[in-house]
Amino acid sequence: MATRKSGWVRRHRGLAILSSVVAVGLALGIWNQLAPKGDSETLSLANAGPNGSRAVGEILGRHGVEVHQAGDFETAMEALANSDYPTLLLYDRSGFLSGEQLSELADSAVRIVVVTPRLATLSALTGSGAPEDATTPNIRQAGVVPDGMPVLEPGCPLPDAVAAGPVSGDAGFTYDGGTTCYRPQGAAGGMLAVSDDERLTVLGSTTILGNRHLAEHGNAALALRTLGTSEDLVWYLPSLADLEPSGAPTSLAELRPKWVPYLGPWLLIVALAAIVWRGRRNGPLVFEPLPVVVKAVETAEGRARLYHDARALGQARDNLRAGTLVRLSGKLRLGPEATDAQAIEALARLLGRPADRIRTLINEHPGTEARLVAWAQELDQLEKEVRNT
Structure with a gap:
């Protein structure tokens, strides 16, 4: 019989905790309403506190x-x-x-x-x-x-x-x-x-x-x-x-209902009770794959169209340059800590070309969309030469 009762408690532990929280909150609220209120007014003869008289x-x-x-x-x-x-x-x-x-x-x-x-x-x-x-x-x-x-x-x-x-x-x-x-x-x-x-x-x-x-x-x-x-x-x-009837209170605090100070603690109790109740019922978070897989090429094309519509030549150039340097550094096995200058020097030694020409190509700032397309093709050709070397 004892085992059956303990099993019931384990199965309904969340309900027991919620009931305890609500019971404690109700007890505190009732006690606060029924307890005698002390006089805290400054210079009041009934106030035995530091500011009373x-x-x-x-x-x-x-x-x-x-x-x-x-x-x-x-x-x-x-x-x-x-x-x-x-x-x-x-x-x-x-x-x-x-x-x-x-x-x-x-x-x-x-x-x-x-x-x-x-x-x-x-x-x-x-x-x-x-x-x-x-x-x-x-x-x-x-x-x-x-x-x-x-x-x-x-x-x-x-x-x-x-x-x-x-x-x-x-x-x-x-x-x-x-x-x-x-x-x-x-x-x-x-x-x-x-x-x-x-x-x-x-x-x-x-x-x-x-x-x-x-x-x-x-x-x-x-x-x-x-x-x-x-x-x-x-x-x-x-x-x-x-x-007097024509007078007005000096602050909003004098107009608020007496129950306003107790609203915050009650909302906190309700929030904690909701967390205990719904949190355990919904269970832990699980990974759910999306029903549609977006290909990388579609993402790239969509971003390219955004750059084209916004005429963001500088942003597109920075992305192309950064991507090229990252891929070239990986193919040259320079590591993630390699600088742009180190990548250009290594590329010049591999291809047998002057470093200044490669630096000029990589650091070019295209001024038109046509030149941006041509420059992107030149960078792509450079990567192909590295792969074939």
Whole structure:
């Protein structure tokens, strides 16, 4: 009985392999769909990865700050409305918010901490939200932190910056206007800018708030002192859902369906399964002769007609000369490594003729078809003389 089962397995080995591949693929697909999805968004409070901000949220919570993460504009506005003295952290990396939405946020928040804002975001925030008798904040972009400055000193009288001390300057942006701190040497602005009325704070680095570098230098202290001034902090990361009807996604990657990344592995599995299935069934490749044998003379005549139609005198002359030298070298037993000059010298000695005359004949360049035909006949006559010698 065992022998019969093992024989069945050997006969259906391809089917067994195909079934195993399909089963493994289905298991991986189901597991990927059912497994809990981790948050990988930059500066997300739920992201425990290097670019997340879970550590900052936990530190703020231990210091009595209630942090509300908002995933869309309506949730952020509701959280601001339910707080007496709210601070808003805004990180609109892709520029999803419109000018009207930014103005509403500025009017609803007592303080705004905006991280690496775009020009449009910064323009909307600095042009709204201030009382009529106050000076409008005028913070503007000034450049980037040079690569050779991984650590920046406060360099300003701002109490929060002085207490925090040096911070990481990697991949940072600089801003000018108001009170600027952490200014790179020779730069026009600093990585931290605070408006004169202290309602708007611009932080030009996500590194300071990220989990990976939070414990380095004074990053944690600056984050706590900048974001922990009020009991309520609304942590708002705009998303694609915040686009107004007239807006448009910033890239094609945001429009693609969620199943597109899994299409490639599935196609690979299907291709491998087809190879295993059809490859063994079709068997190895075998040689099958053509039903028609084309004679060499017909091939030569066909090529000659092509040269004639194209008036390719040079190509025809080169082929005739090369063929003649190859055949003569074989008859003179010179070997494949013999040069044209050696073949001509050997031919002259065999026929007792001057080498210059033979060289002139072989290297002639016929200018007309009639001369090409005559020259080919002379080469043929030369080969006949060698055979008869």
